[in-house]
Amino acid sequence: xxxxxxxxxxxxxxxxxxxxxxxxxxxxxxxxxxxxxxxxxxxxxxxxxxxxxxxxxxxxxxxxxxxxxxxxxxxxxxxxxxxxxxxxxxxxxxxxxxxxxxxxxxxxx
Amino acid sequence: xxxxxxxxxxxxxxxxxxxxxxxxxxxxxxxxxxxxxxxxxxxxxxxxxxxxxxxxxxxxxxxxxxxxxxxxxxxxxxxxxxxxxxxxxxxxxxxxxxxxxxxxxxxxxxxxxxxxxxxxxxxxxxxxxxxxxxxxxxxxxxxxxxxxxxxxxxxxxxxxxxxxxxxxxxxxxxxxxxxxxxxxxxxxxxxxxxxxxxxxxxxxxxxxxxxxxxxxxxxxxxxxxxxxxxxxxxxxxxxxxxxxxxxxxxxxxxxxxxxxxxxxxxxxxxxxxxxxxxxxxxxxxxxxxxxxxxxxxxxxxxxxxxxxxxxxxxxxxxxxxxxxxxxxxxxxxxxxxxxxxxxxxxxxxxxxxxxxxxxxxxxxxxxxxxxxxxxxxxxxxxxxxxxxxxxxxxxxxxxxxxxxxxxxxxxxxxxxxxxxxxxxxxxxxxxxxxxxxxxxxxxxxxxxxxxxxxxxxxxxxxxxxxxxxxxxxxxxxxxxxxxxxxxxxxxxxxxxxxxxxxxxxxxxxxxxxxxxxxxxxxxxxxxxxxxxxxxxxxxxxxxxxxxxxxxxxxxxxxxxxxxxxxxxxxxxxxxxxxxxxxxxxxxxxxxxxxxxxxxxxxxxxxxxxxxxxxxxxxxxxxxxxxxxxxxxxxxxxxxxxxxxxxxxxxxxxxxxxxxxxxxxxxxxxxxxxxxxxxxxxxxxxxxxxxxxxxxxxxxxxxxxxxxxxxxxxxxxxxxxxxxxxxxxxxxxxxxxxxxxxxxxxxxxxxxxxxxxxxxxxxxxxxxxxxxxxxxxxxxxxxxxxxxxxxxxxxxxxxxxxxxxxxxxxxxxxxxxxxxxxxxxxxxxxxxxxxxxxxxxxxxxxxxxxxxxxxxxxxxxxxxxxxxxxxxxxxxxxxx
Numbered sequence: 001x002x003x004x005x006x007x008x009x010x011x012x013x014x015x016x017x018x019x020x021x022x023x024x025x026x027x028x029x030x031x032x033x034x035x036x037x038x039x040x041x042x043x044x045x046x047x048x049x050x051x052x053x054x055x056x057x058x059x060x061x062x063x064x065x066x067x068x069x070x071x072x073x074x075x076x077x078x079x080x081x082x083x084x085x086x087x088x089x090x091x092x093x094x095x096x097x098x099x100x101x102x103x104x105x106x107x108x109x
Numbered sequence: 110x111x112x113x114x115x116x117x118x119x120x121x122x123x124x125x126x127x128x129x130x131x132x133x134x135x136x137x138x139x140x141x142x143x144x145x146x147x148x149x150x151x152x153x154x155x156x157x158x159x160x161x162x163x164x165x166x167x168x169x170x171x172x173x174x175x176x177x178x179x180x181x182x183x184x185x186x187x188x189x190x191x192x193x194x195x196x197x198x199x200x201x202x203x204x205x206x207x208x209x210x211x212x213x214x215x216x217x218x219x220x221x222x223x224x225x226x227x228x229x230x231x232x233x234x235x236x237x238x239x240x241x242x243x244x245x246x247x248x249x250x251x252x253x254x255x256x257x258x259x260x261x262x263x264x265x266x267x268x269x270x271x272x273x274x275x276x277x278x279x280x281x282x283x284x285x286x287x288x289x290x291x292x293x294x295x296x297x298x299x300x301x302x303x304x305x306x307x308x309x310x311x312x313x314x315x316x317x318x319x320x321x322x323x324x325x326x327x328x329x330x331x332x333x334x335x336x337x338x339x340x341x342x343x344x345x346x347x348x349x350x351x352x353x354x355x356x357x358x359x360x361x362x363x364x365x366x367x368x369x370x371x372x373x374x375x376x377x378x379x380x381x382x383x384x385x386x387x388x389x390x391x392x393x394x395x396x397x398x399x400x401x402x403x404x405x406x407x408x409x410x411x412x413x414x415x416x417x418x419x420x421x422x423x424x425x426x427x428x429x430x431x432x433x434x435x436x437x438x439x440x441x442x443x444x445x446x447x448x449x450x451x452x453x454x455x456x457x458x459x460x461x462x463x464x465x466x467x468x469x470x471x472x473x474x475x476x477x478x479x480x481x482x483x484x485x486x487x488x489x490x491x492x493x494x495x496x497x498x499x500x501x502x503x504x505x506x507x508x509x510x511x512x513x514x515x516x517x518x519x520x521x522x523x524x525x526x527x528x529x530x531x532x533x534x535x536x537x538x539x540x541x542x543x544x545x546x547x548x549x550x551x552x553x554x555x556x557x558x559x560x561x562x563x564x565x566x567x568x569x570x571x572x573x574x575x576x577x578x579x580x581x582x583x584x585x586x587x588x589x590x591x592x593x594x595x596x597x598x599x600x601x602x603x604x605x606x607x608x609x610x611x612x613x614x615x616x617x618x619x620x621x622x623x624x625x626x627x628x629x630x631x632x633x634x635x636x637x638x639x640x641x642x643x644x645x646x647x648x649x650x651x652x653x654x655x656x657x658x659x660x661x662x663x664x665x666x667x668x669x670x671x672x673x674x675x676x677x678x679x680x681x682x683x684x685x686x687x688x689x690x691x692x693x694x695x696x697x698x699x700x701x702x703x704x705x706x707x708x709x710x711x712x713x714x715x716x717x718x719x720x721x722x723x724x725x726x727x728x729x730x731x732x733x734x735x736x737x738x739x740x741x742x743x744x745x746x747x748x749x750x751x752x753x754x755x756x757x758x759x760x761x762x763x764x765x766x767x768x769x770x771x772x773x774x775x776x777x778x779x780x781x782x783x784x785x786x787x788x789x790x791x792x793x794x795x796x797x798x799x800x801x802x803x804x805x806x807x808x809x810x811x812x813x814x815x816x817x818x819x820x821x822x823x824x825x826x827x828x829x830x831x832x833x834x835x836x837x838x839x840x841x842x843x844x845x846x847x848x849x850x851x852x853x854x855x856x857x858x859x860x861x862x863x864x865x866x867x868x869x870x871x872x873x874x875x876x877x878x879x880x881x882x883x884x885x886x887x888x889x890x891x892x893x894x895x896x897x898x899x900x901x902x903x904x905x906x907x908x909x910x911x912x913x914x915x916x917x918x919x920x921x922x923x924x925x926x927x928x929x930x931x932x933x934x935x936x937x938x939x940x941x942x943x944x945x946x947x948x949x950x951x952x953x954x955x956x957x958x959x960x961x962x963x964x965x966x967x968x969x970x971x972x973x974x975x976x977x978x979x980x981x982x983x984x985x986x987x988x
Contacts, residue, residue: 044125045161
């Protein structure tokens with residue numbers, strides 16, 4: 001396995017946004033999806049800057065749609081892998097944590 | 110479809126990926142429309158602005174990261190920023206490459222600009238911190254100092270204290286050095302203020318720890334208290350339990366009642382503590398300054414009628430001699446002006462000089478850039494011909510200026526930090542110099558100045574490009590792209606530079622003349638070869654002990670190797686007015702109440718300081734006697750010529766009796782008049798009393814030690830200090846100096862500003878010379894072909910040199926004409942520092958003009974010589 005590309009949390013959100021709107025993942029749609037799910041306002045400029053950075057890292061790729069002039073994004077192979085690794089790492093970190101009883105949060109197994 | 114507000118739309122359009130910006134904007138517009146319907150115009154507009162505000166930073170960051178690092182694919186139409194940002198990035202990189210390829214040009218431009226920027230930024234910071242910062246008191250515009258500062262008495266203050274007409278509260282304060290002896294360390298003198306209980310109430314500031322003075326602290330029987338400055342408190346260990354403890358100050362146990370907050374000072378930042386004074390209604394010695402806060406509804410300007418009532422009350426009780434009559438012309442000076450006013454002329458003159466240096470530096474760099482643009486004329490013309498937009502060409506010039514400005518800002522910050530220290534050390538800031546240190550604002554000021562300067566500079570080549578006919582330049586391609594005409598803008602810049610340099614040189618020349626005039630005044634003493642040590646005797650000592658100490662120390666100092674004599678006085682000449690007292694002359698009741706200076710000196714003092722004897726004799730050991738003469742007895746005194754002339758016109762004063770202090774003073778001798786007050790004061794009458802005749806010699810004494818001829822008096826200072834402190838460990842040395850330096854101090858701010866302005870003028874003249882050199886070099890270069898032709902046709906090289914020099918002289922002459930005209934107007938800036946010379950002094954103006962003319966012609970000489978050596982063969986080769 002190649003070196004894991006570290007991705008930031010907003011990058012992760014944008015990549016998930018690409019997946020969630022797949023097929024029609026252009027900037028504005030991703031922005032709307034993120035706002036809808038997270039409930040926070042997202043700036044269109046931040047989305048485009050992040051998409052551009054992800055593309056230069058090779059985690060997403062873009063192509064024009066056949067009919068329209070919109071650029072539609074999709075995750076590349078390494079993008080999917082990076083997303084998966086991020087999730088695994090997070091799951092490992094979360095394992096054994098029980099927020100309901102904070103003082104005794106970590107159970108050693 | 111609803112249209113977006115235009116400004117946000119334009120910002121987004123400029124920064125979004127070029128290829129998609131229309132679609133994205135359409136999407137944004139659509140959402141804007143939905144929100145318009147659902148939430149109303151205001152909420153929708155607010156949303157758009159939030160979108161823009163949150164979009165700009167990531168887009169800009171992304172764009173620049175891409176563009177500048179080169180690690181990633183270049184910006185393209187699919188990336189944020191689009192062609193607009195891309196073009197700036199390309200131009201900045203292009204400018205950077207150009208500057209790297211021309212390191213000399215870049216270094217010259219950046220260092221010239223950095224010099225100007227650094228100096229101006231440092232000076233602006235100093236002025237800001239001294240003049241523009243609010244004083245650390247509440248509502249400072251309500252505070253003011255009374256007329257006759259330093260001459261009010263405890264008696265007067267207590268008399269009117271209950272109700273000062275027009276004032277809320279008034280405090281009496283005076284400077285005082287208190288001797289502080291920390292355990293196991295040498296005694297030292299702390300600058301302090303002794304004040305009445307109202308001081309902090311008037312200033313409107315509370316304590317950081319404990320309390321400030323309160324009513325009753327200044328009663329005769331009250332326990333003495335002290336309030337420490339934050340700095341002194343920190344120095345003593347910063348222990349909060351210090352409040353309530355006692356400190357031994359000047360032999361008195363004082364209870365520390367409070368510590369002031371950091372940043373508080375009064376009346377200047379060197380004062381370390383404030384002590385309460387036990388006010389005595391019978392004490393009429395006037396050495397206090399009154400500080401008042403006007404009553405609510407009264408302004409300092411509107412105090413007139415109140416002051417009239419105040420002076421009427423004073424007049425009822427006190428009988429003032431005419432020269433100290435406090436009942437006439439009462440005036441309250443706003444505190445800011447009283448504290449900072451004396452520094453203003455020097456600060457403003459230096460700030461103006463720094464501004465001029467900056468302008469000259471800008472003009473120089475602008476001329477340099479102009480030269481660069483002209484050197485690229487062919488390139489630019491070709492680019493324009495093949496379709497380059499003119500705006501883009503201008504953008505390149507601005508990008509280059511911006512880079513130069515950036516470099517100058519960074520270098521200028523370093524220059525500013527260094528200049529700050531230099532300026533603080535050499536400006537007449539007195540107590541303010543201590544504690545002044547450069548902070549981040551210096552660098553901010555440097556950056557800001559550099560940005561402004563670089564934009565101003567860019568304007569010049571931009572102007573020449575806009576006005577110039579680029580396509581016409583192509584026509585001159587045959588002549589290597591160098592036209593015969595042109596350079597007018599460049600010449601104008603140099604004329605302006607020379608004019609500014611003339612103004613500065615004239616200002617410096619005026620100050621040189623003033624200082625020369627001041628030094629030409631005879632202070633009436635032999636200034637050279639005299640060491641001066643100011644001490645404070647231990648306060649516990651009694652009168653007889655002090656007499657014995659002074660006698661023994663004098664003898665020991667006179668025995669130091671290299672010393673020929675030693676003596677003491679309570680106050681040296683050239684250090685301000687000092688004490689005055691009444692004089693009565695037997696048989697001259699017509700004189701009324703009048704006062705003269707008096708100085709209490711030891712035997713040998715008048716000889717040691719070099720006051721020439723004019724009649725009678727000086728003090729001898731026989732005058733001393735073993736103890737002070739009884740009240741009503743007679744004591745021998747020496748007077749100066751000014752006193753003799755004023756009170757005994759046409760008579761011989763020797764042997765006559767004067768009085769005033771309840772004793773008969775018999776005049777035994779007359780000495781020449783020394784400048785007992787300030788250097789520029791008119792001759793003032795003074796009496797010299799023998800210290801041995803005083804019951805208790807004053808605590809503050811000044812030792813003067815005359816060095817053997819040819820010996821540096823400074824070499825005596827250290828041995829003198831050792832003698833004094835070995836002998837009396839509780840003796841505090843206040844200052845060690847020489848009479849030369851006392852005189853320099855008395856010559857005052859004019860001297861310090863002269864040195865500084867002289868330095869800056871040199872810089873201005875050098876920069877001006879560089880400018881002239883540059884312009885003439887270009888002029889010569891532009892006409893190379895012409896010289897070649899002329900030389901080929903038989904024109905002599907000397908004629909070519911003359912021709913070029915003429916050109917240089919014309920430029921410099923124009924600058925001088927403008928400069929001399931403005932110098933007369935701008936000399937008002939240094940007016941307050943001038944002595945014995947008017948602001949329009951023709952000699953100073955002529956000197957300034959002559960220097961610039963000489964330097965200008967010299968600067969033109971090298972290019973002129975080069976022109977005369979133009980090989981005629983050039984003509985053949987270049988065609």
